[in-house]
Amino acid sequence: MKYVDLRSDTVTHPTAAMRKAMYEAEVGDDVYQEDPTISRLEALGAQLTGKEAGLFMTSGTMGNQIAAMVHTKKSDEIICEAESHIYYFEVAGLACLSGAQARPLVGDKGILNADQIRGAIRGIDIHVPDTGLICLENTHNRAGGTCYTKEGLAAIxxxxxxxxIPIHMDGARIFNAAVAQGVPVDELTCYADSVQFCLSKGLGAPVGSLLVGKREFIEKARRFRKMLGGGLRQAGVLAAAGILALTDMVDRLGEDHDNARILGLGLADLGLKIDVSTIQTNIIMVDVTATGKTAKVLVDEFKTNGIKVNAFGEYKIRMVTHYGVTREDIDYVIGVTARIVKG
Structure with missing residues (x-):
């Protein structure tokens, strides 16, 4: 059975051009910094985001955690949003790897403001930790793909x-944020000292993320990457796809955003509860309470009809549009949902 897979944009498959580039990639040993394709990818990522240098990471989680390790010392406190990925989905890595404590703040649809952050910064007091880092997630996954604006970032x-205090941006989907707001990505990343962004989500590469920042920061990050087992050898086969992700796949993200909005509005018309103001990029959060069924039950019903979605709570489902999901697929999902709701 062919499925419309809306579980995540991590399920994208590499394009034919990526597969060809991977096959033909010039490679070397990247631990010795001798892989020319990795070097080109890192330089491209740094250039696009306005940073001095970049470092290839096997995953966004690794990039976030290494950034925290570089920026902080043990017993520091890290300000982040209460449902941010670095706090919610990274296996308590801040506590385990950095020895830092998270200070989660509840944002407005996932977005923190300058006044909130100012109020959370610790003063000089032997009883409290030092505020060592501010972490911002752009776009915010659990809030439904919401974006920080340039103005909000400038104030922070x-x-x-x-x-x-340094700022780290978990920009796993930062190119979605840039496309949605119609700005070059460096107009969003310029406010952060370091940025992690994924190549393997909407941009379609099979593996990898980049961590970018000042050259001195990246050299420290390289050491921590080796410590965590992230030093790779002939990784140019992965970097080749990443280069095409950044050169060929950014502009098409707007198609995913359009599909997400069509899907979200279609589901809302069926009586499902959706905050349409959060449909800014490619993620839709759907409250299914009105169906009288739990998210787990509905996930199974969707799967029976050839649609894969994820439960994000007892009565909440997340749907994510991405490369490979067509307008016809969106219409099909709306049609199936109508039948399930009318049930």
Whole structure:
């Protein structure tokens, strides 16, 4: 059976051009920094985001955690949003790897503001931890793909600078945020000291993320990457797909956003509860309480009809549009949902 897979944009498959580039990639030993394709990818990622240097990571989680390890010391506190990926989905890595404590703040649809962050920064007191890092997720996964604006980021940067605190941006889907707002990506990344972004989600590469920042930061990150087992050898076969992800796949993200909005509005018309203001990129959060069925039951019903979705709570389902999901697929999902709801 062919499925419409809306579980995540991590399920994308590499394009034919990516597969060819991977086959033909020039490679070397990247631990010795001798892989020319990795070097080209890292330089391209740094250039696009306005940073001095980049470092290939096997995953976004590795990039986030290594950034925290570089920026902080043990017993520091990291300000983040209460349902941010680095806090919610990374296996308590901040506590385990950095020895840092998270300070989760509840954002407005996942987005923190400068006043919130200013109020959470610790003062000088032997009883409390030092605020060592501010982490922002752009776009915010669990909030439904919501975006930080340039204005919001600029205000947070001002607070961070005044208190000498670095900012790390979990930009797993930062290119979605840039396309949605019609701005070059470096107009969003310029407010962060370090940025992690994924190549393997909507951009379609099979594996990998990049961590970018100042050259000195990246060299420290390289050491931690080796410690965590992330030093790769002939990794140019992966980097070749990543280069095409950044050169060929960014502009098409708008198609995913359009499909997400059509899907979200279609499901809302069926009586499902959706905050349509959060459909800014490619993620839709659907409250299915009105169906009288749990998310787990509905996940099974969708799968029986050739649709894969994820439960994100007892009565909440997440759907994610991506490369490989067509407008016809969206119409099919709306039609199946109508039959399930009318049940």
């Amino acid at each position: 940067r001002e607070v961070a600078t005044a208190h000498h």
